[in-house]
Amino acid sequence: MASVMERAALTRIDAIRMTSDERRNAFAQHLTPPETARLAVSMFSELSADQLFVRCLDLGAGTGMLSVALYDRYDGHIELLDAVEADPVLATICDAELATIGVPHELFQEDALVGTPDKLYDRIILNPPYKKMAASDIRQSILPCRSANLYSAFMAVGLSRLAAGGELVAIVPRSWMNGDYFRSFREYALGNFSLDAIHVYGSRSEVFSDTKVLQETMLVHFSKRKQIERIVVSQSVDKDGEIVRTSYHPQELIDPKELVVRIAPEDANGLSETIASLGLCPSTGKVVDFRNRERIFEERPEGDDIFPMIYAGNFHNGELEHPLRIGKPQWYQAKTKDLKALRQLIKPGAYVAVKRFSAKEERRRVVAYPLVLTGDVALENHVNFIHAGIPRNVVPLRSVELARGLSMWLNTTYLDTWFRGVSGSTQVNAGDIKAMPCPSLEKLEEVGLIWRADMGQEEIDRICKTLVQN
Template structure:
């Protein structure tokens, strides 16, 4: 019976997915959960032995998450009843949702009841037209929609009025779903990993972590398997949390995809959300090697602030300065550096890439976009899929190209109050940031290819003298990865010996 229920729910999912209008699917952010992934999500909440659980499935789609939860309860909890409230706005999907929930009710033999709310979950949870059924839940299970919310949108304003800020539909759904929980209620969701770090989700992350204590976080090693039939290439996590719960420990687990066995480990809560981290990044060290990497990084003595070094995004936003961009050298023009100029640890300029290579300031405002002659360390803000490292760093050398320089907005630039670094510090920073140690640590809190200046500011670094020693050892061209790591280990060993 349980197998039949999930099989029917999967058939409804496939049929509903086939019938979606691609434009509507994109605007609504619809990505329906496969049966095996749904079963994994439904396995995460702690279920009582008896009683009746009120369950919310917002943005329910074809209802497969509700079906997976019902199947688990029927299989494992003979004395537990469920009342499921499923919310869905797409009327082309509603018949499949209704069919799935009717199958759940029939399989439950009196233990399962269901309500379907034909509405937009954000509208039904906010404003003057709130649905009174959307409160007092013991459990929320969801795969929220994935799409951006404009800062000026009515939906974002409605969520903000509820006390949270959500730059994305999935963050909005998580915020509002958390608000529907009773104290001690649980939330389990599959989402992109992008909310775990960076300033973009900072306010949402603070709201969520204030409301919920994380119980478990599951990471998929593959970016392509979970939603393979929808074409999504995304690093996803499943996480569960308890409203007002205790913050003692978190179970971290990982699997290649949703069909493989997972490995598990319990870690202290403070390893996942550091109590002294003002940005409240969610750090996911899924194995002992990740933990050792994090411990080694966090034991380092300095931050950029204590080193007196700043990092900023490049000042030139090219589409706003089109009149200043040149493809040929002219009097008064200076080098313009894009990510494409970063090559093997050096900023190579000019290069034959599909970007203008010169910047000629016209107004005083344009002139303020330039940095004076000096050594700078540069990091790509977005790494390409084929690159081995998430953080790709290089050095701008005034010895090779004297004079002022302009950096485009898709690179991060390390400087000292708008001035250059000394040579050895610039080279040392580049070597350090290109190391496997930094790459492994970065991956514990970042699930995407974007590298924000905020991410770099939160990291720890060797002391100034160690960075300069590393820079003094650096060859002209970036060596192979093994050689970088050997030099970094050598300098860190010297630091450990000194301590």
């Protein structure tokens, strides 16, 4: 006879086959594979000697895979399991699956953000939808904290339903761990609950491969109690891979000032400054191309009001090349009376450009270039740039040497390792750049004197090693 998990796995496969990609996208569904479900529920504590049964909640229950895994994990010692699922098709499947197995449950066909029962639970598990949540969404007002994404909103709702000593495990992207977008969530979660454990996967495509989800996925375990003294960090290449576990003191992983959560302890090697503390300001390129179609051109038109349009693809072989045939418009028009267009231009001077988007599989997550301008340019939104002003008043860096030295530093293996330990996102945002450890401006200018566009990784690392105190 098939086990309850084997049965649940077949139900999941059938649901995937009968559901179109369009419907799954509409509900942001990525149904949990059995291997991930088993690992997720294994992160929960054993029942205590005086605890015969647990009260459970599954938010965004899908076909019931995580509910079944919970039932299997506690060998049926579940007093009641509440499952919340918005999709009426999956809700029906989940209800039937749990009833057939014999799980004592109640199914709520509801939006979890507004329809989750107002009860307290001992164990809460969730694999929530991943989709941006607008600041104007009316549901924001009833959440425990502001949320930039549905997944962190689901987590916040789950945390708010934990009984004293209760535990929550979520299967989510890593992006909540850093950046300004999720700061409100981190303030709520880290300020009121204990971060107990995290598990990260080495492959973005592996965990939900059969539903075509590409995400840097992690499992995170919180509990409603004072922060515990050791946080367990585990890693595996994929959902079936060998698991390596390490434990750390909370202060090694949680930065109380920047409120950033790291995968591994920070090794600053004596660096006490950051990009922000040195008075440098990262900003995002001002031109969103699809909103400026009437201003951008493939070929240079006639006139004096035409300026270079710079994309990430214009940085080639270590430096800026323009114009360049990369399938993107290379020219931007800012007419004298078009004040909006004029405000989007960046003035001549020295800056550092940093690509906003990278993938975990890329050789480097942080990719930087010196951006030395002799005239006004338009910088596309997928490129960050570092300057010496404030967000609303861009001021060039004090020297070309500083731009070159800073770009070298940001391209080091040291900085890349630091960023991979901090960031759970494929994006390198301005908020991430502010927190990056950095040598003094004087030291950066010194190495900037020997910058070359064709420098290889080993040479960059060897030269910039002198910037780090041993």
